[in-house]
Amino acid sequence: GSGSTHNTSYSSAGPYTVTVTDSASRTSQCSVNVSAGAGSCTLTVPSVAAGSPVTATWSSNLGTVTSNSYTCTVNPLGSGPLPLLANGNQPFTMPSTAQTCTLNMADSSGKIATCNAPVTPLVVGSPVCSPASSNITQGGSVSFTASGGSGGYTWTAPTASPTSGSGSPFNPSFPTVGNNQQVTLRDSNNNTNVCSVNVSPAAGGAGPTLSVTPSCDGAISRLGLSWTPYAGATQYNIRKCAGSSCTSYASAVGYFGDASWVSVGNVGAVTSYFDTAVSAGQTWSYVINTWDGDWGNPPSNISFATALSCGGGPVPDYIAVWDGSSATPPNGFVSQPYTFSGHVTNQGNLGTLIGTQASFCAFPLATFSLWWTTTNAGESDPCYANLYKFSDRAVPSLATGASSPPFTSDTWIPTFADLYVGVLCADSTNQINEVGAENNNCTYTNAFTISVGAGGGVDLQTTGITPANSTVTQGTPVQFTATVRNNGSSPSDEFDETFAIDYNNDQFPLYNANIGSRITIPGGLAATGQTTVISNTWTATCPSGGPPCTHRVWGIADIMNAVIESDESNNRESTLITVSAVPMAYLNVYRVGDDLALSSAPSGTWADGTWADYTPWPPATQANPANLSSVSAGNGALSITNVPGYTITRRFCGHAVGGSCTFPVAFTGGLTCNPSWCFDPSVGAPLSWVIEYQFRYSPIPVTLSVNLTASPNSQPAPLNTNLTATVSGSALGTMNYTFWWNCTDTSSDVSYVSQSSVCGDPTNPAIGAKFNGEAATSKSVSHTYLQNATAKVIVERGVAPAAQDQEAIIVSLVAACSVAPPSASVGNPVTWNSSATGGDGNYLFSWSGSDGLSCSGQPSPFCYAVTKVYSSTGSKNGTVSVTSASQSDTKSCGTANITPGTSIGATPPSILPSGSSILSWDSTGFGNSDCTIDQGIGAVTADGTKSVSPIVGTMYTITCNNGINSDSASAVVNVAGTPTIKEVPPQ
Numbered sequence: 002g003s004g005s006t007h008n009t010s011y012s013s014a015g016p017y018t019v020t021v022t023d024s025a026s027r028t029s030q031c032s033v034n035v036s037a038g039a040g041s042c043t044l045t046v047p048s049v050a051a052g053s054p055v056t057a058t059w060s061s062n063l064g065t066v067t068s069n070s071y072t073c074t075v076n077p078l079g080s081g082p083l084p085l086l087a088n089g090n091q092p093f094t095m096p097s098t099a100q101t102c103t104l105n106m107a108d109s110s111g112k113i114a115t116c117n118a119p120v121t122p123l124v125v126g127s128p129v130c131s132p133a134s135s136n137i138t139q140g141g142s143v144s145f146t147a148s149g150g151s152g153g154y155t156w157t158a159p160t161a162s163p164t165s166g167s168g169s170p171f172n173p174s175f176p177t178v179g180n181n182q183q184v185t186l187r188d189s190n191n192n193t194n195v196c197s198v199n200v201s202p203a204a205g206g207a208g209p210t211l212s213v214t215p216s217c218d219g220a221i222s223r224l225g226l227s228w229t230p231y232a233g234a235t236q237y238n239i240r241k242c243a244g245s246s247c248t249s250y251a252s253a254v255g256y257f258g259d260a261s262w263v264s265v266g267n268v269g270a271v272t273s274y275f276d277t278a279v280s281a282g283q284t285w286s287y288v289i290n291t292w293d294g295d296w297g298n299p300p301s302n303i304s305f306a307t308a309l310s311c312g313g314g315p316v317p318d319y320i321a322v323w324d325g326s327s328a329t330p331p332n333g334f335v336s337q338p339y340t341f342s343g344h345v346t347n348q349g350n351l352g353t354l355i356g357t358q359a360s361f362c363a364f365p366l367a368t369f370s371l372w373w374t375t376t377n378a379g380e381s382d383p384c385y386a387n388l389y390k391f392s393d394r395a396v397p398s399l400a401t402g403a404s405s406p407p408f409t410s411d412t413w414i415p416t417f418a419d420l421y422v423g424v425l426c427a428d429s430t431n432q433i434n435e436v437g438a439e440n441n442n443c444t445y446t447n448a449f450t451i452s453v454g455a456g457g458g459v460d461l462q463t464t465g466i467t468p469a470n471s472t473v474t475q476g477t478p479v480q481f482t483a484t485v486r487n488n489g490s491s492p493s494d495e496f497d498e499t500f501a502i503d504y505n506n507d508q509f510p511l512y513n514a515n516i517g518s519r520i521t522i523p524g525g526l527a528a529t530g531q532t533t534v535i536s537n538t539w540t541a542t543c544p545s546g547g548p549p550c551t552h553r554v555w556g557i558a559d560i561m562n563a564v565i566e567s568d569e570s571n572n573r574e575s576t577l578i579t580v581s582a583v584p585m586a587y588l589n590v591y592r593v594g595d596d597l598a599l600s601s602a603p604s605g606t607w608a609d610g611t612w613a614d615y616t617p618w619p620p621a622t623q624a625n626p627a628n629l630s631s632v633s634a635g636n637g638a639l640s641i642t643n644v645p646g647y648t649i650t651r652r653f654c655g656h657a658v659g660g661s662c663t664f665p666v667a668f669t670g671g672l673t674c675n676p677s678w679c680f681d682p683s684v685g686a687p688l689s690w691v692i693e694y695q696f697r698y699s700p701i702p703v704t705l706s707v708n709l710t711a712s713p714n715s716q717p718a719p720l721n722t723n724l725t726a727t728v729s730g731s732a733l734g735t736m737n738y739t740f741w742w743n744c745t746d747t748s749s750d751v752s753y754v755s756q757s758s759v760c761g762d763p764t765n766p767a768i769g770a771k772f773n774g775e776a777a778t779s780k781s782v783s784h785t786y787l788q789n790a791t792a793k794v795i796v797e798r799g800v801a802p803a804a805q806d807q808e809a810i811i812v813s814l815v816a817a818c819s820v821a822p823p824s825a826s827v828g829n830p831v832t833w834n835s836s837a838t839g840g841d842g843n844y845l846f847s848w849s850g851s852d853g854l855s856c857s858g859q860p861s862p863f864c865y866a867v868t869k870v871y872s873s874t875g876s877k878n879g880t881v882s883v884t885s886a887s888q889s890d891t892k893s894c895g896t897a898n899i900t901p902g903t904s905i906g907a908t909p910p911s912i913l914p915s916g917s918s919i920l921s922w923d924s925t926g927f928g929n930s931d932c933t934i935d936q937g938i939g940a941v942t943a944d945g946t947k948s949v950s951p952i953v954g955t956m957y958t959i960t961c962n963n964g965i966n967s968d969s970a971s972a973v974v975n976v977a978g979t980p981t982i983k984e985v986p987p988q
Contacts, residue, residue: 003495006587007019008230011033011035012929014035014038014110014111015030015034015035015064016033016034016035016263016435017032017033017034017035018030018031018032018033019032021181022137028470029628029953029954029955029979031544031954031955031956031973032956032958032971034958034969034971036111036798037667038110038112039112040059040061040062040063040106040108040112040113040114040603041061041062041108041114041115041116042059042061042062042063042104042106042114042115042116043059043060043061043136043199043606043628044057044058044102044104044116044117044118044132045057045058045059045116045118045121045133045134045197045762046102046120046121047133047134047207048121048122048123048129048133048194048195048811049095049122049123050095050122050123050534051123051767052095052097052767053094053095053358054092054093054094054095055092055093055094055095056090056091056092057090057092057093057118057208058089058090059083059088059089059090059104059106059214060088060113060118061087061106061114062086062087062114062161063087063089063106063107063108063112063114064110064112065108065109065267065487065850066085066086066087066106066107066108066556067107067108067109068084068085068103068105068106068107069082069083069084069085069106070083070104070105070443071091071103071104071105071108072081072102072103072105073100073101073102073103073120073688074100074102074836074838075100075718075787075838076836077096077098077742078093078096078100078102078120078486079410080299080916082183083104085606085757087106087108087672088550092887093551095122096120096122096123098122098787098788098842099119099122099126099863100120100146100374101117101118101119101836102117102118102120103115103116103117103202103834104116104117104118112356113969114822116180117180117181117274117866118134118197119181119195119197121194121195123194125737126192126219127149127150127188127192127193128147128148128149128151128154128186128187128188128192128193128194129145129147129148129149129150129186129194129845130145130146130147130151130156130184130186130195130196131145131146131148131196132145132196133196133197134197134198134199135196135199135576136198136409137175137196137198137199137200137645138200139175139176139177139200139210139302140174140175140176140211140302140303140304141174141175141177141200141302142172142173142174142302143172143175143198144170144171144172144386145169145170145171145172145173145184145186145196146169146170147168147169147171147186147387147543148169148171149186149188150188150189150190150192150194151188151189151190151758152188152189152385153188153189153385154167154168154169154186154187154188155167155186155187155859156171156184156185156186156187157184157185157187158175158183158184158185159175159182159183159535159861159862160177160179160180160182160287160528160863161173161174161175161182161198161309161434162174162175162212162231162304164868165956168383168387169387169861170387170430172245172302173198174302174303174304175198175270175454175938176211176212176302176304176392176562177200178209179199179200179863180199180200180281180716181197182196182197182198182199182200182861182863183196183197183198183824183862183863184196184198189602190929192573192760197621200508202493205511205829207526208231208289208291208298208299208300208301208302208833209228209229209230209237209244209272209289209291209301209721210225210228210229210301210302211226211228211287211288211289211301211302211303211304212226212227212228212304213226213285213305213306213982214223214306214307215306215307215309216309217309217311219893221277221311222277222278222279222280222308222309222734223275223276223283223308224275224276224285224287224306224313224321225273225274225275225276225310226255226273226274226275226287226289226304226547227272227273227670228272228273228301228662229272229287230272231293231298231887232646233268233293233294233685234291234293234298234691234814235270235292236266236267236268236269236270236291236292236708237267237268237269237270237271237272237289237290237291237292238265238266238267238290238291239264239265239266239274239276239286239287239288240262240263240264240265240290241262241263241276241285241286241287241288241290242262242263242267242285242286242287242878243261243283243285243286243354244284244286244305244354244355244663245284245286245305245355245432247262247286247303248304253624254444258931262288265278267286267292269958271321271518273646273663279308279435280308280315280351281308281309281310281311281315281316281351281660282307282310282316282317282351282353282433282434282984283307283308283353283354283355283434284305284306284307284354284355284432285302285305285432286304286305286307287303287304287305287705288300288302288304289300289301290302291540295681304797307434307969308434310434312659313833314490315349315350315351315401316350316351316434316435317347317348317349317351317352317353317399317401317433317434317435317810318347318348318441319346319347319348319349319351319357319396319399319427319433319442320343320345320346320348320427320434320442320444321343321344321345321359321425321426321427321442321443321720322343322344322345322404322425322444322445322877323341323342323343323348323444323446323548324342324344324407325342327341327342327343327423327446327577328446328447328448329447329449330421330423330446330447330449331449332449332450332451333415333449333451334451335415335416335417335418335451335491336414336416337413337414337415337451338412338413338414338424338553339363339408339412339413339414339415340409340410340411340412340413341361341409341413341423341425341446342407342408342409342410343359343361343407343408343444344404344405344406344407344408345396345405345427345428346399346402346404346405347399347400347401347402347403347404348402349401349497350401351401351524352398352400352401352403352462353398353433354398355398355432355433356395356396356398356432357396357398357404357427357428357429357430357433358393358394358395358396358428358429358430358432359393359394359408359425359426359427359428359429359434360383360384360387360390360393360394360425360426360429361390361391361392361393361411361413361417361423361424361473362383362384362385362389362390362391362423362424362425362426363389363391363396363413363421363422363423363424364389364421364422364423364424364447365387365419365420365421365563366419366420366421366422368385368389369422370515372385382431383426383430383431383442383443384424384426386431387402387627388425390429390617391410391413392410392411392412392413392537393429393478394408394602395951396427396428396854397635397660399526403683404487411442411452411982412562414710417449417491418451418458418459418491418564418566418792419449419450419451419494419563419564419565420448420450420451420563420565421449422446422447422448422449423445423446423449424443424444424446425436425443425444426442426444427442427443428442429442430570434619436466438476440697440800441909442444450534450565451565452507457492457891458489458490458527458565458566458567458568459487459492459493459564459565459566460487460488460489460490460491460566460567460568460571461485461488461489461526461558461559461564461571461572462485462487462488462558462568462571462572463480463483463484463485463488463498463557463558463571463572463573463574464483464484464485464486465483465484465574465692466481466483466554466555466556466574466575466576467481467482467576468481468484468576468578468730469576470542470576470577470578471576471578471579471581471584471793472578472579472580472581473578473580473581474541475538475541475542475548475580475581475583476539476541476542477541477542477800478539478540478541478703478801478802479538479539479540479541479578479800480536480537480538480800481500481536481537481538481539481554481657482534482535482536483500483517483531483534483535483556484532484535485498485526485532485534485535485536485556485558486526486530486532486534487525487526487528487529487530487531487532487934488529488530488568489529489567490528490565491528492525492526492527492528492904493525493526493559493564494564495519495522495523495524495525495563495564495691496521496524496525496558496559496563496564497519497521497522497534497559497560497563497984498519498520498522498533498556498557498558498560499516499519499520499535499537499557499560500537500538500539500555500556500557501516501555501557502533502552502553502554502555502558502575503552504517505554507739515741516537516539516554519676520535520753521753521756523756523758525541525564525758528536530821535556536752537966539554539582541578541580542580542949543580547946548580548581549579549580549581549873550579550580551577551579551580552574552577552578552580553571553575553577553578554577554578555574555575556573556574557573558572558573558574558731559572559574561814562832565702585608591847613849613914634660640687646889651900657740659850668801678969682757688931695878703730703731703732703799703800703801704728704731704801704808705729705730705731705732705796705798705801705802705803705804706728706729706804707726707728707794707795707796707801707804707805707806708726708729708806709724709725709726709792709793709794709807709808710724710725711724711806711808711810712725714808714811715811715812715813716812716813717808717812717813717815717837717838717839718786718787718788718812718813718815718839719786720785720786720787720812720813721783721784721785722738722783722784722785722786722810723781723782723783723796724781724782724783724784724792724808725779725780725781726738726779726780726794726796726806727778727779728778728779728796728798728804729778730798730801730804731801732798732799733798733799734798734799735774735775735776735798736774736776736777736778736780736796736797736798737751737771737772737773737774737775737796737797738771738772738773738775738780738793738794738795738796739751739754739755739763739769739770739771739772739794739796739797740755740763740768740769740770740771740782740792740794741760741761741763741768741769741792741793741794742768742769742784742786742790742792743760743790743791743792743793743810744759744760744769744791744793744807744957745791745793745807746759746793747805748762749795749802749803749804749805750795750803751763751795751797751803753930754793760793760984768819770782771850786810786812787811787812787838787839787849788812788839788840788842788871789810789839789840789841789886790810790812790842790887791807791809791810791844792807792808792809792810792896793805793807794806795804800957801869811888812836812838812839812840813839814833814837814839814840814883814885814888814889814890815838815839816836816837816881816882816883816890816891816892817835817836817837817892818833818834818835818836818879818881818892818893818894819833819834819835819894819895820833820834820894820895820897821834821894822897823895823896823897823898824897824898824899824900825871825897825898825899825900826899826900826901826902827871827872827874827899827900827902827925827926828870828871828872828902828967829870829902830868830869830870830903831869831870831877831899832866832867832868832869833848833850833854833866833867833868833869833879833881833894834865835865835866835881835892835894837883837885837890839888840884840886840888841885841886842885843861843862843885843886844865844883844884844885844920845859845860845861845864845884845885846859846860846861846862846864846865846881846882846883847859847860847881847882847883848864848867848879848880848881848882849879849880849882850877850878850879850880850894851867851871851875851876851878851879852871852872852873852877854869854877854879854939855867856869860882860884871897872900872925873899873925874894874901874925875898875899876894876897876898876899877897877898878894878895878896879893879894879895879896879897879898880892880893880894882893900966900968901924901925901926901963901966901968902924902925902926902927902968902970903922903925903927903932903959903961903970903973904921904922904923904924904970905919905921905922905923905934905957905958905959905970905971906920906921906922906971907919907921907949907957907972907973907974908921908971909975910972910973910975911974911975911976911979912950912974912975912976912977913976914976914977914978915948915950916950916976917948917950918948918949918950918973918974919946919947919948919949920934920939920944920945920947920948920949920957920972921945922944922945922959923943923944923972924943924944924961924968926963926966927943927961927962927963927966927968927971928943928963929942929943929959931962931963932959932960933958934947934959935957935961936949936951936955936956936958937957938956941959943961943980949974951974951976952971952979953972953976953979954973954974954975954976954979955974955976956964956971956972956973957971957972957974958970958971959971976979
């Protein structure tokens with residue numbers, strides 16, 4: 002090439018010579034040592050359900066790849082080779098356990114690249130965070146959206162700004178360089194999904210790191226800027242731009258071509274500044290440029306904040322207003338299109354400099370009521386995390402008292418019948434800081450009905466309630482069942498069912514009349530005949546006054562009228578249940594000569610410890626109705642029938658013939674019973690006495706309990722354990738055992754716990770196991786655990802209430818670690834890596850070791866790897882401590898051998914002809930006789946300086962060798978008016 006400047010790129014490592022010739026044929030040479038340079042790569046793994054196919058993709062800056070392999074922290078992924086491609090992909094099956102996989106690559110030039118990514122199975126029913134993986138430059142932001150799951154989204158991002166929030170979409174910025182920075186999305190059922198962000202330095206290298214914080218100085222609102230120092234900077238320039246989306250600038254060397262950026266001014270060498278030229282509610286973005294002899298340095302990241310209202314100052318106040326008849330929508334039908342019109346007004350006493358967004362939503366009435374009362378009138382979560390949003394409209398900046406132009410929504414088409422409310426929210430993205438005036442952004446319409454239309458719709462009918470028209474004994478558990486069927490031609494939405502006792506049709510809600518808990522049918526019933534069976538247990542009782550009594554028990558579908566139906570009259574069916582008194586035998590026993598006779602008393606009720614309401618008892622007219630045994634004079638034994646499931650107790654008194662008992666008589670117990678008979682040996686009495694007895698049969702309470710054990714219940718992963726459920730109690734019949742591998746819910750209702758939003762379907766082998774009709778009172782099942790869990794079992798038997806138990810499974814935490822490379826020279830980076838298994842799957846890493854080895858912010862999940870540059874030689878050690886839940890594990894990670902190294906520099910790097918520059922060098926680990934500098938200088942001490950006056954631009958290279966280790970470094974001195982030598986880093 003020609004000219005005074007020539008840029009050359011080198012495609013491979015090695016020594017190169019550059020020859021420069023001027024017009025007088027004078028020449029000069031300089032040498033270039035091209036190293037392999039640093040490699041980089043990015044690995045991305047989307048989150049999908051366990052067992053589903055998924056493809057990992059990677060990209061890198063490598064050339065011809067000579068090695069490519071992966072290592073994952075948990076089997077079955079393990080480790081293995083990958084295709085020798087700089088950019089490629091690899092399909093695999095998503096495992097059931099979350100873990101981290103690391104990619105290790107190298108190319109023919111010697112470049113080495115290492116990167117990692119989380120492998121996170123998406124739990125069925127979990128929310129979805131999108132995009133799953135992003136690549137941005139330092140200070141940039143990512144717009145994430147949330148969907149799926151149960152709504153009510155919140156998110157956390159420890160390395161972002163802000164670090165947490167709620168709703169969707171959300172736009173955190175990332176001020177720190179680093180890969181695999183995680184954003185955790187969580188729904189209202191506590192299910193999570195993770196997105197990752199890879200943040201690279203801004204073009205031209207990393208400038209200062211800037212942060213902006215709002216504060217008050219008395220009544221004055223201000224934005225405080227602070228930034229990290231830039232090496233050699235003697236002056237900083239601050240620029241600002243209105244709003245939070247100012248990202249346009251011409252280059253990475255400090256020149257901003259976007260006219261929206263204005264200069265605040267130069268502030269000297271300080272690293273903080275307060276901007277008071279702001280007003281409450283205004284959002285400003287800032288950037289820092291640096292001067293170290295010129296402005297040709299990379300700028301800082303862009304950071305923004307919104308000024309606070311201080312001392313009761315003015316603030317904007319955005320409200321949404323309906324236009325025309327939009328506030329009172331007409332009733333309509335499924336699939337009928339609707340549009341709404343409105344505008345936004347700033348009724349505050351401060352105008353705004355930035356625009357925002359308004360959103361239209363349509364809610365079912367029941368959901369709207371919950372949303373409105375739990376989200377601060379919509380302010381904290383406009384449109385319920387956008388689940389019910391159907392249209393957005395831009396809103397310009399508004400002066401105080403000004404209104405936006407009217408706007409009309411996109412078309413909304415209802416897909417199912419219900420009672421609806423329309424909502425319009427001003428500032429739905431929360432761009433405007435309305436301190437003290439936030440809770441009136443949203444307005445809503447009158448409620449309107451969406452029907453199914455002619456010939457269609459949902460029709461839920463309850464039939465077949467059992468037991469039907471039955472008589473039961475007081476205190477007896479009664480299990481009611483009923484079938485709910487959708488007779489309509491359209492599927493229903495989710496609805497609730499229950500059994501209720503003695504209610505009237507207008508009694509809503511039915512909480513005070515329910516039998517057991519409400520039963521939710523997730524997803525509703527499909528059209529044309531899909532059915533579901535509901536069941537609940539009630540203990541037969543009567544109001545005060547005692548049995549007998551009669552109850553009407555109802556089975557009711559859609560108890561909250563959440564589903565609009567073509568026929569609302571058949572949701573309920575009832576049956577009559579008569580509750581009878583506890584069976585009792587009333588016996589009058591007295592002496593007649595040498596024989597003992599019996600008589601039965603009339604049936605009666607037992608109440609309050611007194612005799613039945615008849616006096617006196619009738620005379621004995623029946624002989625031995627209860628199989629009275631023969632007795633001898635003065636003594637005898639009485640036998641009466643024993644009924645399984647009942648206990649028999651008695652009371653009695655004695656009196657002379659012709660006399661009577663004195664009432665009331667205390668009730669006593671204590672009959673001796675075998676499976677068929679109960680005996681009382683105390684019947685005998687003097688011949689002149691009559692002994693009167695009353696016997697009562699009482700139901701034995703039916704009990705059921707279960708004890709769950711795990712053997713073993715604690716060891717490192719994989720933990721192969723046997724879960725054993727042991728049943729006890731008086732309940733009779735076969736047993737249903739239902740196991741869940743991990744379930745913290747304490748309910749004993751199998752249908753409730755089996756919902757996907759609770760613990761899931763136990764018939765899915767990945768979730769649990771179910772065994773029905775078992776005769777044995779003990780049941781064992783095996784499972785393998787990789788993380789801490791809570792095992793659960795529910796047992797059902799006969800008419801007894803179901804029983805449950807849980808057992809904690811502790812998978813011991815095991816840490817592992819390594820160092821790479823195991824040997825490096827002074828001034829070159831060494832990376833300490835760690836991983837862990839067991840615990841609860843969430844890990845915090847802390848490091849210690851030689852020369853102050855640590856990780857910023859530790860303990861932290863992001864400290865699984867830490868890179869350190871050592872300034873001294875020798876063997877360096879590292880130790881990692883990993884914690885998970887209440888467990889911890891500490892491992893020694895070996896040693897890194899740091900060998901001698903050298904460096905050299907020139908001050909100044911450019912001189913005038915006949916001028917001079919000072920070479921300064923520093924060699925660690927070499928002796929004073931081990932080093933030489935070329936260009937005729939020769940042997941030098943390990944550390945030193947030397948003045949040089951080259952005629953043309955010259956490169957000086959120091960080489961040190963102590964017979965065991967060697968190292969070299971170079972510095973350039975350019976001479977004005979002669980060809981310039983410039984070291985060009987390899988691309």
